[in-house]
Amino acid sequence: MTRRPFVTLLVLLLLTQPIRAEETPVQVELDTSEVPYLQTWGDDAKSLIQEWHPRIVNLLPTENITPPQSIALTIKKSDRGVGGTAGTRITISSHWIEKHPDDLGLIIHELVHVIQSYPSPEPWWVTEGIADYLRWAIYEGKDLEWFPRPQEERGYKRGYRVAAGFLLWLESGPAPGIVKKLNTAMRKGEYSDDIFHAETGRSLEDLWSVYVTPK
Numbered sequence: 001m002t003r004r005p006f007v008t009l010l011v012l013l014l015l016t017q018p019i020r021a022e023e024t025p026v027q028v029e030l031d032t033s034e035v036p037y038l039q040t041w042g043d044d045a046k047s048l049i050q051e052w053h054p055r056i057v058n059l060l061p062t063e064n065i066t067p068p069q070s071i072a073l074t075i076k077k078s079d080r081g082v083g084g085t086a087g088t089r090i091t092i093s094s095h096w097i098e099k100h101p102d103d104l105g106l107i108i109h110e111l112v113h114v115i116q117s118y119p120s121p122e123p124w125w126v127t128e129g130i131a132d133y134l135r136w137a138i139y140e141g142k143d144l145e146w147f148p149r150p151q152e153e154r155g156y157k158r159g160y161r162v163a164a165g166f167l168l169w170l171e172s173g174p175a176p177g178i179v180k181k182l183n184t185a186m187r188k189g190e191y192s193d194d195i196f197h198a199e200t201g202r203s204l205e206d207l208w209s210v211y212v213t214p215k
């Protein structure tokens with residue numbers, strides 16, 4: 001009878017091992033051949049993609065659309081720039097990593113672009129706003145006060161962190177689920193400013209004004 005815990009443990013191990021292997025289907029092909037001294041940074045970036053790919057896929061669901069499961073990550077020798085994504089290819093500049101070795105989170109922003117796989121990036125403030133929303137609000141866990149809130153008309157058109165903060169505010173009250181809806185519309189080439197009105201009864205410009213008006 002004393003053997004039973006051991007047998008139970010063995011059965012549990014056998015049951016859990018194959019399931020774990022299937023939990024990370026994303027393939028990441030890492031190329032650091034131009035900058036072998038950045039191999040560790042590249043390995044960390046690859047692990048981050050494998051950990052966050054399934055989470056971001058689940059946060060941006062669209063019926064009948066399966067985001068890319070295979071990503072090429074290249075760290076390029078360069079003395080300028082940050083990085084970018086074209087299709088399923090993420091390229092990061094060695095210059096940026098050397099200056100900002102702790103900025104691993106930029107990989108999340110680029111990973112979102114791969115998963116978005118929009119047929120057109122226009123309007124780009126939506127594309128970049130969603131990527132920065134997932135990076136800064138969800139991955140980094142920044143609160144609403146952290147995001148820049150420029151007091152100007154249609155300030156959301158600045159994209160990036162400005163649009164990300166606006167999306168976080170919308171998600172937190174006026175339009176829960178708006179990021180999923182915008183993402184699906186962008187994937188289907190059906191984006192329109194009217195989505196904001198349909199969700200809240202207010203125009204995009206009005207929502208922005210409410211967001212930036214001091215209380």
Ligand SMILES: [Zn+2]
Pocket residue numbers: 109113128131
């Ligand atoms: Zn971007």
